[in-house]
Amino acid sequence: MNPAVTSLSGFIEQHHRWLDELLLSHQMALVEKRLQAAKTFYHCFQRALSIHAQAEDRILLELHSQHCPNPRWHTQVYFHEHRKIYDLLDKIAQRVDALTVIQTVDVIELLDMEKTLKGVLEHHGEREEQGLMPELQSSLSDSHRLALMQQLDDYWCSTLAAIRKTVAGLQYGLI
Numbered sequence: 283m284n285p286a287v288t289s290l291s292g293f294i295e296q297h298h299r300w301l302d303e304l305l306l307s308h309q310m311a312l313v314e315k316r317l318q319a320a321k322t323f324y325h326c327f328q329r330a331l332s333i334h335a336q337a338e339d340r341i342l343l344e345l346h347s348q349h350c351p352n353p354r355w356h357t358q359v360y361f362h363e364h365r366k367i368y369d370l371l372d373k374i375a376q377r378v379d380a381l382t383v384i385q386t387v388d389v390i391e392l393l394d395m396e397k398t399l400k401g402v403l404e405h406h407g408e409r410e411e412q413g414l415m416p417e418l419q420s421s422l423s424d425s426h427r428l429a430l431m432q433q434l435d436d437y438w439c440s441t442l443a444a445i446r447k448t449v450a451g452l453q454y455g456l457i
């Protein structure tokens with residue numbers, strides 16, 4: 283965990299930016315018509331985003347519903363958006379998995395589907411960074427907040443290790 287980041291918003295924002303970069307890497311490979319890289323980056327992105335959102339479902343949203351009685355956006359809004367994100371991720375995965383070569387029409391169609399996902403993610407991320415996280419920040423004690431950040435960081439470090447390794451291999455041309 284970056285010791286300079288002490289707020290929950292800053293912590294989650296870092297993770298969101300990493301996920302954005304993964305999607306961008308997939309899109310770069312797609313535009314360059316590198317089939318295996320486009321597929322692998324997408325699967326890494328889908329898995330990483332699912333792990334990210336599942337931890338939010340199980341840990342952060344649970345706390346939000348217990349400790350934040352008057353939220354800007356109700357806890358259910360975040361749950362609902364996560365379901366929508368999982369559905370969009372699956373739809374795009376089906377289109378990506380069906381590729382055997384990348385033609386220009388595939389690039390256009392996939393970028394269009396991903397534009398919809400990016401719009402949802404942008405709004406959802408803003409809600410988390412402006413609602414969920416500051417609300418949790420002000421309702422939890424400093425020690426509880428730091429323990430929570432450590433818990434999330436440990437969980438994401440262990441569950442995302444294999445994905446980070448695959449991504450690094452792709453970026454350095456080792457895969």
Ligand SMILES: [Fe+2]
Binds near residue numbers: 335
């Ligand atoms: Fe989320």
Ligand SMILES: [Fe+2]
Binds near residue numbers: 294298334338407410
């Ligand atoms: Fe998030």
